[in-house]
Amino acid sequence: MTDSLSERRRLHPATLIVRWLRIVPQLLAGGIAIAVSGRGGDGLAGFLWIAGAALAIGAGFVLLAWWRFSYRIGANEIIIEQGIVQRQRRIIPFDRIQDIAIEQPLLARLFGTARVKIETGAAARDEGRLDMIALSDAHALRDHVRRGPSGAAATASAGEPLLFAMGVPRLLLSGLFGFSLIFLAAIAGAAQQLDQFGLIEWDVWFTEERAEAAAGLATAQAALAAAALVVLLGLVAGVARTVARDFGFRLTRAEGGLRRKRGLFTLSEVVIPLRRTQVAVIDSGPLARLFGWCRLSFQTLGADQKEGGVQVAAPFARIDEILPILAEAGFPPPPPRAAFRGIPRRALLRQAAPFLLLAALATIAALLVDGRAGLGAAVMLAGALYAALRWRKHGHALDGRALFVSGGLLKRRLWILPFEKAQTIIVSRSPLQRRLRLASLLVDTAGAPALRAPEMADLDGGEAEAMAARLLALFYAARARVRLVPKPS
Amino acid sequence: MQPDDLEDETSASPGGMTPLHPDQLQVMRIRAAIATLVLAAAAAVAGWTLLGDGLAAAAPVAVLLLGAFAAIVLAPRRYRAWGYAEGEDELAISRGLWVRRRTVVPFGRVQHIDVAQGPIERRFGLATLILHTAGTRGAAVPLPGLKQDRAEKMRDRIRAKIRQDLV
Numbered sequence: 001m002t003d004s005l006s007e008r009r010r011l012h013p014a015t016l017i018v019r020w021l022r023i024v025p026q027l028l029a030g031g032i033a034i035a036v037s038g039r040g041g042d043g044l045a046g047f048l049w050i051a052g053a054a055l056a057i058g059a060g061f062v063l064l065a066w067w068r069f070s071y072r073i074g075a076n077e078i079i080i081e082q083g084i085v086q087r088q089r090r091i092i093p094f095d096r097i098q099d100i101a102i103e104q105p106l107l108a109r110l111f112g113t114a115r116v117k118i119e120t121g122a123a124a125r126d127e128g129r130l131d132m133i134a135l136s137d138a139h140a141l142r143d144h145v146r147r148g149p150s151g152a153a154a155t156a157s158a159g160e161p162l163l164f165a166m167g168v169p170r171l172l173l174s175g176l177f178g179f180s181l182i183f184l185a186a187i188a189g190a191a192q193q194l195d196q197f198g199l200i201e202w203d204v205w206f207t208e209e210r211a212e213a214a215a216g217l218a219t220a221q222a223a224l225a226a227a228a229l230v231v232l233l234g235l236v237a238g239v240a241r242t243v244a245r246d247f248g249f250r251l252t253r254a255e256g257g258l259r260r261k262r263g264l265f266t267l268s269e270v271v272i273p274l275r276r277t278q279v280a281v282i283d284s285g286p287l288a289r290l291f292g293w294c295r296l297s298f299q300t301l302g303a304d305q306k307e308g309g310v311q312v313a314a315p316f317a318r319i320d321e322i323l324p325i326l327a328e329a330g331f332p333p334p335p336p337r338a339a340f341r342g343i344p345r346r347a348l349l350r351q352a353a354p355f356l357l358l359a360a361l362a363t364i365a366a367l368l369v370d371g372r373a374g375l376g377a378a379v380m381l382a383g384a385l386y387a388a389l390r391w392r393k394h395g396h397a398l399d400g401r402a403l404f405v406s407g408g409l410l411k412r413r414l415w416i417l418p419f420e421k422a423q424t425i426i427v428s429r430s431p432l433q434r435r436l437r438l439a440s441l442l443v444d445t446a447g448a449p450a451l452r453a454p455e456m457a458d459l460d461g462g463e464a465e466a467m468a469a470r471l472l473a474l475f476y477a478a479r480a481r482v483r484l485v486p487k488p489s
Numbered sequence: 490m491q492p493d494d495l496e497d498e499t500s501a502s503p504g505g506m507t508p509l510h511p512d513q514l515q516v517m518r519i520r521a522a523i524a525t526l527v528l529a530a531a532a533a534v535a536g537w538t539l540l541g542d543g544l545a546a547a548a549p550v551a552v553l554l555l556g557a558f559a560a561i562v563l564a565p566r567r568y569r570a571w572g573y574a575e576g577e578d579e580l581a582i583s584r585g586l587w588v589r590r591r592t593v594v595p596f597g598r599v600q601h602i603d604v605a606q607g608p609i610e611r612r613f614g615l616a617t618l619i620l621h622t623a624g625t626r627g628a629a630v631p632l633p634g635l636k637q638d639r640a641e642k643m644r645d646r647i648r649a650k651i652r653q654d655l656v
Binding site for chain 2: 301422423424425426427428429430431434442444445446447448449450453468472475476479
């Protein structure tokens, strides 16, 4: 296996067909545009001529790109050479590779091939991309990189202990909670596109007489029915999206990480490397929480940038199912609710004050200028109420190994941040916070999303300073502990 | 408002921290002056074309006044908001006039270090030390206003403490 990997190779020949199929519609569209403009001859003959040319050019281009792309697995690195005219030779050392993801889009599955994405944690996405190679080669490559050339055995994930899986009933249920209106918007957008191309003629469907007739029917009942239809479509869209993404979800304990397999059309397989896992996040939406469901994800270094460095480990689970996964990943379980410390009462002022100020201004405007500004005042008062309710949900706790931060009113989040994963500690004070003797404390971690970082907002100023000093001491202690344990190499 | 309108003492000035080199204040003033002149020129052009002859001078004059305020009043306050404390294993940096921020960077977390020097800083023999970490919001922590040899000495000391382990 190792020998066959170490020679210079091209991508799987099926790549030719898949890429050709992908490129031809674009070429055809361009060709038709030329035909319409009347340069490619008349009628059917001209169209066939252009279609033939598009197919041939596409085939030639794809073949050339395939011919000029090769990869080689060295003793310690992957070497990728590509480029038709301008050649590029990229060397990725194994010890810089953070993650190798294997994806199987629908077409790739027909040919038994897979797309391999190699991520190194550098700024660019997909630093190495082999699209596509045989599935067995993909597995061999990943095992080779993970374990070195010696242990190329035991690639099967079948024997790995199962940590979490979702059956079809659970999957459908989670889809119901994934209610989504985004797809509806997309469908409406697509319909408008079709209209523009003249494929659907709204004008014929919606004539004036019909509109008047419709107006006569537009009773409260009809409106209710329409609303119910929107909700139903949203549910269907949510279920469809969830099923496509999470079908056959399995999380198993692999060597050095957690192996996640999922997907209906595009099968994806990722190993979440435990050494590079920084923070665990448990979150849940308002409805799902009501029924006791939540989601577990891990923030990792150099994970797929598309997902903001956050990998879902259990999309829809009971807390009892999440705790064993946390333990397996080396994270402590969250302490009971009572162990969390809230933030001082005067922080209410800082969270709600901006809304109250705007509400006051809008009220004045409503009285003096225009009564419609009263609506703005009402919205701002609602905002103040939201901020005040959210204030109650801020909290943090410490145990021997990690910092726990909770926050969010509708979507509630809990971050578990082991002390040794801290990068920098930042205490910040805005002018209003200084007035109220408050400060925000942020423990920065590698791969943290810019938004939704576990910031402890509006602590008492003195407490924030003491906490920062304490976290620093805990960080050093935890680092010393980590260093004593020999690194798995 | 609150019964005691006292500002939080710990944030009023970076107490116990080393201030930047006094020349840094001059650097900040010169930078403010240059920015003001550029903006004033732009305002003059805009005033000339958009406003009438009578008002044409108003825009650049307003910019110059604001610039003078920034250079004379704000610059010293911003300078005083900066400060640093070099610990055994970490560097703490305070900054910011509006939002005051104190960042603690453990040396073990530093990925690489830059010593940067702009043209104005070079005139005064000053440099900016930049600590890069793997974090997101604290990814690049700058410390300006160090004498160049001091910056290089700090860099060498920190480099000796950097450990290669990333995670």
